[in-house]
Amino acid sequence: xxxxxxxxxxxxxxxxxxxxxxxxxxxxxxxxxxxxxxxxxxxxxxxxxxxxxxxxxxxxxxxxxxxxxxxxxxxxxxxxxxxxxxxxxxxxxxxxxxxxxxxxxxxxxxxxxxxxxxxxxxxxxxxxxxxxxxxxxxxxxxxxxxxxxxxxxxxxxxxxxxxxxxxxxxxxxxxxxxxxxxxxxxxxxxxxxxxxxxxxxxxxxxxxxxxxxxxxxxxxxxxxxxxxxxxxxxxxxxxxxxxxxxxxxxxxxxxxxxxxxx
Amino acid sequence: xxxxxxxxxxxxxxxxxxxxxxxxxxxxxxxxxxxxxxxxxxxxxxxxxxxxxxxxxxxxxxxxxxxxxxxxxxxxxxxxxxxxxxxxxxxxxxxxxxxxxxxxxxxxxxxxxxxxxxxxxxxxxxxxxxxxxxxxxxxxxxxxxxxxxxxxxxxxxxxxxxxxxxxxxxxxxxxxxxxxxxxxxxxxxxxxxxxxxxxxxxxxxxxxxxxxxxxxxxxxxxxxxxxxxxxxxxxxxxxxxxxxxxxxxxxxxxxxxxxxxx
Amino acid sequence: xxxxxxxxxxxxxxxxxxxxxxxxxxxxxxxxxxxxxxxxxxxxxxxxxxxxxxxxxxxxxxxxxxxxxxxxxxxxxxxxxxxxxxxxxxxxxxxxxxxxxxxxxxxxxxxxxxxxxxxxxxxxxxxxxxxxxxxxxxxxxxxxxxxxxxxxxxxxxxxxxxxxxxxxxxxxxxxxxxxxxxxxxxxxxxxxxxxxxxxxxxxxxxxxxxxxxxxxxxxxxxxxxxxxxxxxxxxxxxxxxxxxxxxxxxxxxxxxxxxxxx
Numbered sequence: 001x002x003x004x005x006x007x008x009x010x011x012x013x014x015x016x017x018x019x020x021x022x023x024x025x026x027x028x029x030x031x032x033x034x035x036x037x038x039x040x041x042x043x044x045x046x047x048x049x050x051x052x053x054x055x056x057x058x059x060x061x062x063x064x065x066x067x068x069x070x071x072x073x074x075x076x077x078x079x080x081x082x083x084x085x086x087x088x089x090x091x092x093x094x095x096x097x098x099x100x101x102x103x104x105x106x107x108x109x110x111x112x113x114x115x116x117x118x119x120x121x122x123x124x125x126x127x128x129x130x131x132x133x134x135x136x137x138x139x140x141x142x143x144x145x146x147x148x149x150x151x152x153x154x155x156x157x158x159x160x161x162x163x164x165x166x167x168x169x170x171x172x173x174x175x176x177x178x179x180x181x182x183x184x185x186x187x188x189x190x191x192x193x194x195x196x197x198x199x200x201x202x203x204x205x206x207x208x209x210x211x212x213x214x215x216x217x218x219x220x221x222x223x224x225x226x227x228x229x230x231x232x233x234x235x236x237x238x239x240x241x242x243x244x245x246x247x248x249x250x251x252x253x254x255x256x257x258x259x260x261x262x
Numbered sequence: 263x264x265x266x267x268x269x270x271x272x273x274x275x276x277x278x279x280x281x282x283x284x285x286x287x288x289x290x291x292x293x294x295x296x297x298x299x300x301x302x303x304x305x306x307x308x309x310x311x312x313x314x315x316x317x318x319x320x321x322x323x324x325x326x327x328x329x330x331x332x333x334x335x336x337x338x339x340x341x342x343x344x345x346x347x348x349x350x351x352x353x354x355x356x357x358x359x360x361x362x363x364x365x366x367x368x369x370x371x372x373x374x375x376x377x378x379x380x381x382x383x384x385x386x387x388x389x390x391x392x393x394x395x396x397x398x399x400x401x402x403x404x405x406x407x408x409x410x411x412x413x414x415x416x417x418x419x420x421x422x423x424x425x426x427x428x429x430x431x432x433x434x435x436x437x438x439x440x441x442x443x444x445x446x447x448x449x450x451x452x453x454x455x456x457x458x459x460x461x462x463x464x465x466x467x468x469x470x471x472x473x474x475x476x477x478x479x480x481x482x483x484x485x486x487x488x489x490x491x492x493x494x495x496x497x498x499x500x501x502x503x504x505x506x507x508x509x510x511x512x513x514x515x516x517x518x519x520x521x522x523x524x
Numbered sequence: 525x526x527x528x529x530x531x532x533x534x535x536x537x538x539x540x541x542x543x544x545x546x547x548x549x550x551x552x553x554x555x556x557x558x559x560x561x562x563x564x565x566x567x568x569x570x571x572x573x574x575x576x577x578x579x580x581x582x583x584x585x586x587x588x589x590x591x592x593x594x595x596x597x598x599x600x601x602x603x604x605x606x607x608x609x610x611x612x613x614x615x616x617x618x619x620x621x622x623x624x625x626x627x628x629x630x631x632x633x634x635x636x637x638x639x640x641x642x643x644x645x646x647x648x649x650x651x652x653x654x655x656x657x658x659x660x661x662x663x664x665x666x667x668x669x670x671x672x673x674x675x676x677x678x679x680x681x682x683x684x685x686x687x688x689x690x691x692x693x694x695x696x697x698x699x700x701x702x703x704x705x706x707x708x709x710x711x712x713x714x715x716x717x718x719x720x721x722x723x724x725x726x727x728x729x730x731x732x733x734x735x736x737x738x739x740x741x742x743x744x745x746x747x748x749x750x751x752x753x754x755x756x757x758x759x760x761x762x763x764x765x766x767x768x769x770x771x772x773x774x775x776x777x778x779x780x781x782x783x784x785x786x
Contacts, residue, residue, distance in 0.1 A: 034455045045287070048331055048365060051365035051366065067569070101578040193567070239767040247499025250500055292718070334594070506763070512761040513761050
């Protein structure tokens with residue numbers, strides 16, 4: 001990972017404006033769409049079983065987030081993931097609240113078993129729960145650190161042959177062999193609802209322009225952390241952080257990336 | 263269109279606080295409601311088939327937006343549009359993503375055929391797709407300019423005997439005979455998710471207080487453009503633009519309108 | 525009610541980060557989640573009938589808001605309320621738009637009859653409509669003052685043996701015997717969509733750390749009013765008010781509470 005690599009992906013994103021298809025939760029739809037627009041992508045949200053395969057067909061990547069799941073939506077997720085696999089576009093999977101209820105954990109396992117994603121992104125609790133369904137999560141917030149989940153992340157990456165991203169104060173990205181760490185970010189970021197879900201969407205944007213999935217996921221997480229840090233300097237609290245974060249995604253330049261990347 | 267006309271509508275809106283019933287998409291519900299409140303209207307969101315007709319009965323206009331459509335919601339849209347036609351209140355229709363999938367295009371044609379709206383507002387791609395279902399749109403963002411869609415807009419206005427609004431850098435408003443152009447606006451506005459959908463909601467507010475539908479739609483689009491321009495001057499990026507835009511809808515006065523209108 | 529009491533609850537909230545389970549409407553999910561995070565709670569949104577009882581089981585309070593109701597969601601509300609009653613955690617109920625349609629009023633009565641909540645919070649029209657289904661509300665905005673609803677609030681509190689909160693310029697909180705009034709707040713607050721719903725969620729947070737329900741509801745409403753006032757001083761319009769309000773929930777300290785409380 002280098003500032004130059006991140007910048008190259010960002011330039012491609014802004015030039016190509018790839019269509020990122022999102023089936024995500026109600027809470028974060030607005031911020032996810034705004035973050036994708038700000039970074040240079042073209043977001044679309046569609047969940048009707050009648051249209052998801054057709055929408056995937058014009059998309060460059062697919063983001064699946066189970067945050068406010070229900071049976072009808074799971075059907076749409078399944079259909080869209082199948083279509084994405086056939087079209088060979090990246091699938092980014094967010095197991096929100098895995099471990100909090102049996103329904104969530106089971107839905108994740110079912111979807112992951114049916115269609116292999118390119119990237120799974122979750123917090124430490126969620127990643128651990130995907131591997132060991134006995135682990136109990138407290139709602140959608142993590143009870144563990146990203147590095148605590150390293151062993152689980154490596155096993156999960158090997159099991160589904162994908163990249164696993166564990167977000168936290170330090171983000172961990174692994175394909176089961178290599179490991180990248182991202183140390184950018186700010187302590188106030190977890191106080192903004194949906195920034196984790198937004199990270200998943202932003203990985204979808206980077207994966208749409210960079211076929212090296214480890215690099216795309218790492219560059220996306222570094223961009224999240226850099227923008228979070230730059231935004232936090234200007235912010236009195238989490239709501240101004242949310243606003244400044246989106247503005248920073250939009251205005252971010254090469255010098256800021258190089259200067260801020262740790 | 264004159265600054266005085268726009269101001270007169272705005273005064274009526276703030277005095278009467280008309281109830282605008284919205285059946286719209288998940289992504290934009292919050293910003294649409296906030297924009298309607300800021301302009302002086304009273305928004306309500308309700309989509310249960312059991313209640314939509316009754317809600318229409320206390321409303322002054324109806325806004326239908328298919329952005330995140332599904333079968334259950336289409337049923338509610340159909341019932342509410344029928345009720346609005348019986349009560350003779352304006353229906354404003356937003357064909358989000360028409361042309362992107364067969365399901366979207368077909369749903370639009372079905373709804374428009376069943377009940378004539380007062381206004382259809384879309385971007386150039388969507389308006390063209392409503393007339394020629396062979397046209398393929400890229401997600402929900404337009405691949406064409408508003409003026410490219412002029413012929414389609416005129417035909418569509420004649421076909422459904424309604425006003426058609428094509429948003430873009432220049433907005434085009436036509437009833438099939440007359441044509442108004444709105445040149446206000448700012449290049450950063452398409453980077454805020456849902457500002458097009460918000461325009462549709464704002465047309466609903468103006469149409470609730472001005473029975474001249476061409477004038478209402480034009481004044482609404484001019485107000486959107488003026489507030490977008492004024493807000494952009496204060497904004498570092500799309501998220502601060504969204505905030506300043508809503509604030510400006512709330513504080514907008516006659517002098518600002520007259521000074522900014524092109 | 526004293527500044528010290530409010531502060532004590534706030535300290536507990538920030539220390540314990542209680543999980544607040546919300547089944548709420550699409551319009552306000554994002555602002556409710558952000559407000560709960562900012563005040564120190566841990567929000568979760570889940571509405572699938574398959575998982576709500578299990579989610580309630582790890583939660584410290586349950587917030588039910590019928591704003592964008594439909595049959596499937598009512599089923600989830602019923603199941604979660606039953607589970608909360610069994611687990612004896614507080615249920616906070618928001619009858620959004622009661623009186624606007626038969627479906628809304630009937631749903632409220634059914635839910636309240638089936639499971640007694642700890643707190644009902646609504647505007648004056650909604651509270652009156654819960655008692656007298658002949659009262660017609662205009663959408664989701666109140667046509668009456670909080671104090672107009674005092675008789676209805678007392679009757680309702682006695683009927684369901686719960687605390688009733690009527691929000692308005694002055695908020696009224698009653699358990700049928702005692703009465704608290706909160707005079708903090710700002711005239712621009714009703715121009716922000718979902719601040720009423722947010723109040724309901726914030727009551728959920730306070731009730732999770734304070735077993736005296738009258739005190740918890742009063743402290744929550746005072747915190748809403750204080751933060752609204754402090755935020756309004758910095759705000760040009762309703763959108764900056766919304767942002768500054770969330771930031772203030774996050775940064776609020778004891779001195780600000782004591783200085784601002786009326």
